[in-house]
Amino acid sequence: MGVLTSSPGPSCAMVVTRIRLLRTHHEMARLLYFGALPDRLGTASEEVDLPADVVNVHSLLAWLRGRGGEWQKAMVEGGPQVTVNKAFAGAQTPVSKRDEIAIISRDLGWGAGRDYSA
Numbered sequence: 649m650g651v652l653t654s655s656p657g658p659s660c661a662m663v664v665t666r667i668r669l670l671r672t673h674h675e676m677a678r679l680l681y682f683g684a685l686p687d688r689l690g691t692a693s694e695e696v697d698l699p700a701d702v703v704n705v706h707s708l709l710a711w712l713r714g715r716g717g718e719w720q721k722a723m724v725e726g727g728p729q730v731t732v733n734k735a736f737a738g739a740q741t742p743v744s745k746r747d748e749i750a751i752i753s754r755d756l757g758w759g760a761g762r763d764y765s766a
Contacts, residue, residue, distance in 0.1 A: 675745040683753030688718045698745050705730050706739040728753055
């Protein structure tokens with residue numbers, strides 16, 4: 649019968665510490681786009697490293713407008729509805745690299761240009 653030996657390896661505590669360090673250094677905000685935005689912007693979601701000056705919804709939308717083109721048109725003040733971690737947010741709601749931020753077009757893109765009054 650053979651003898652089982654274990655090879656030396658990192659302790660569980662060391663592995664957990666490394667995972668935490670990796671998460672800390674690579675945390676990125678998750679941006680989700682809904683309504684007409686995925687078609688307009690060409691993406692339904694992305695993970696971004698927010699610049700230090702993006703601290704709230706207002707500065708996030710300004711930063712996204714800085715991308716130009718459709719981004720500038722879609723991220724106008726008072727345009728999209730925003731949620732931060734699944735809670736509706738106002739312009740001064742804080743955002744961070746650990747957040748899930750949904751940006752929802754007020755024009756949901758369903759039946760655009762149709763008259764439903766009849």
